Amino acid sequence: MGTDFRALNLRALWQGLIRDSGPGDRIVPPTGVTAQLTLFSAGAMAFLAVFALALALATGRLAERWSSELAGSVTVRVSAPMGEQDAAARATMQVLSTTPGAGQPRLLPPDEVAGLLAPWFGPDMPVDALPVPALIELPVAGDDFDAQGLRLRLEAEAPGAVLDDHTQWRRPLVTAANRLRVLGIVSLLLIAAASASMITLAAKAALAANGQVIRVLRLIGARDITIATAFVRRFTKRAAIGAMAGTLCGMAGIAMLPGMDAAGGFLTGLGFQGWGWLLPLLIPVVAAAVGFFATRWAALKMLGAVR
Amino acid sequence: MIEMRDVGFGYGGTELLSNMTLTLQSGMFHFLTGPSGSGKTTLLRLCYADLLPTTGQMTAFGEDVRQLSRDGIADLRRRIGVVHQDTQFLDHLPVAENLALPLTVAGQEVDMEALRDLLGWVGLTQHARALPPSLSGGERQRAALARAVILSPDLILADEPTGNLDWDMSMRLMQLLIELNKSGKTVLVATHDLNLIRSTKAQVSARVLRIANGTLQLAGADL
Incomplete structure (x- = not known):
């Protein structure tokens, strides 16, 4: 059993994304609404992930700026x-x-x-x-x-001269910014976990709905890897395409936020800077990987029950 | 090819088959007969490792079926073509693609000319692009036979293949099985239809096995 799935490596992920649907992919029946729901869910999760990533990056920058300003100057008040x-x-x-x-x-x-x-x-x-x-x-x-x-x-x-090294009011802000950054990262992890759960459920539903197909395929000599790969490709592709659409929408939303120079406030600073704009493009890749491993796990469990 | 020695099998502690000793001889036409519920289907399922014996020894193509991995079972099934009374297809694929399915899952290229020949052999050329639900019972059984032989298996197992067919259609299907046997394939057909056995035996030398009371007997002149 383990041997069957060791062969299900990252190459399948890559091929699933780049290859046209061949006859091997057609062995799984089209799933209609389920496919659209998976695409939508992956897109929505990616959209949220873009904002969580922007939050994590913006709060990181903010904490860094406040920290450096904290250490950069002091004020003396003379009364x-x-x-x-x-x-x-x-x-x-x-x-x-x-x-x-x-x-x-x-x-x-x-x-x-x-x-x-x-x-x-x-x-x-x-x-x-x-x-x-x-x-x-x-x-x-x-x-x-x-x-x-x-x-x-x-x-x-x-x-009458009082030194104010800004510690009293800036340190809690830096702490708050750092915690917001952690929250952003936790949100990203939760989104990834929720995506994995959602894809696992969808894959399990698809596998259960295609129990007869799987049985036919086993009877004509299909190996587990052949059957699993058909499902893995399908869900990897859906996760990647949905996430790409969601990411692009999220990036467009971020781009449409007011410029940070306009007011200089925290909310207007929520966004990406320079090379940071490339980071959200990793979200579809992560989504595809999540789809790949979640479907692989679900297929592994399901096929083990069919002789 | 398939060898059973004192094989037994039971469901949930109740023994259905016991002390089955059988050798399927290469190139022979075999019938497996017996009353409904006697264990014909179970014996066939043992042959393609859909079930494993609970007692005794069984080898398929020289390999102990109990020792086969999941991939090993898949490989065994590529050497055995199976036709069921209610053969299932992938209903979203046209007949031609269903026939080529064993090649597809085995990762082999589909020779379109050979596929056309196969469709012609079973009389389904006109239905190549039809979806399986649109086929009649006889057409489905012939499509199932074509799918079963596309990998050129050494052994063909048919479980009540004519159960849902009228006499003419049954004989047409049996003719195809006889042709396969004459081309060197080993055939095992499970049926309770004695007339079908008699008609076939008139055309080809066939060995008749009978299951009764959970054991296997060699039947002969009493048919």
């Missing part, structure tokens, strides 16, 4: 009574300029600070009238940058 703020800012700049591992500090001009507040107060708000702290951006230039040491120095040499 002082009106009239003393310039002096406090200068003192802080002095401390920051001599901080090991830090780049050149930059005091954000009032219009840039106003821009940061605009989403909350609107563009016409007179920021000058508000007790807004001075903001200093400090690029992190080396591994020897010690945020905790700098914090203590500022406390001693520039009271």
Whole structure:
């Protein structure tokens, strides 16, 4: 029994996809609606897989970007009574300029600070009238940058200056992005498993419906591999064709999403970039492989019961 | 060709056949007769390894049938052509493709001229493109015989092949089997129709085996 199916190798998968239907394939009767349902299911699964893949890739990029930004710069907020703020800012700049591992500090001009507040107060708000702290951006230039040491120095040499290394708000976002990426990958695996289940059920139904055909074929000397290959080819082909259609639809859907530069938000970043557009094209290949192995398994079980 | 020594077979603990000792001689025409339910079909199914003996020794073409792998059984069946009373076809394929099916599953090329000759031999040239459900009983049996011999098997087994046919059609089918036997094929026909046996014996030397009470006997002049 095992020997029969060891010969059912990947070559059958390839031949099933590229060869015209010969007489060997015609031994299995056409299945009408079942075939269309298999095509539709494979297409729907592939469509969903494209979005799951896009989600996994986009969240991966997001986590990477946030991580690098987290490590790339810090902000120092200088709060002082009106009239003393310039002096406090200068003192802080002095401390920051001599901080090991830090780049050149930059005091954000009032219009840039106003821009940061605009989403909350609107563009016409007179920021000058508000007790807004001075903001200093400090690029992190080396591994020897010690945020905790700098914090203590500022406390001693520039009271009122508070170091914000963005950890508090960015780290949960990075964690969330990483978890979303894992969810995307889990979704892909679930889609593959659901596709395998669906194809196995369809193949088993087809094999059961063709019990008499299988018996006739066995009686005239057909080997298990001959019968199984006819079913395997058919379902591999359906899975591949359905998945190709679903993948193309999914890719078109992704392509029609608004560009990520338009708003820069997370949802608009859901998509593929550069070579990433080639990745969804692997989905039909995976679907064909899933169809091949699921049908092979179902055929193995079913034919074993027919002498 | 087929040798049974003290072969027994039973369903669910009830022994249907016992102590069957039989040698199917090459090139001979054999009849297997006996009352309905006596085990004729079971004996034929043992011959093409659709069933395995529960006791005794049985070889087919020199090989112990119990030791055959699934591929080995498939290969054995390519050397044995089988015709049933209610032979099944693949109804979605035309008659010609059904006839060529043993070649297809054996991975052999179909010689279209030989296929046309075969269709002509069984009188089905006009039905080559017809689907099996459209054939009459006699046509189906002749198509079944053509399918059974397309691989040029050494042995042809026919299980009540004339069971659903009228006398003329039965004799026409028997003529084809006689022709095959005269061309050197071994033939075993299971039937309870003694008139058919007598008519055939008038044309060809035939050995008649009878199953009674679960055992095999050689019948002769009493027919």
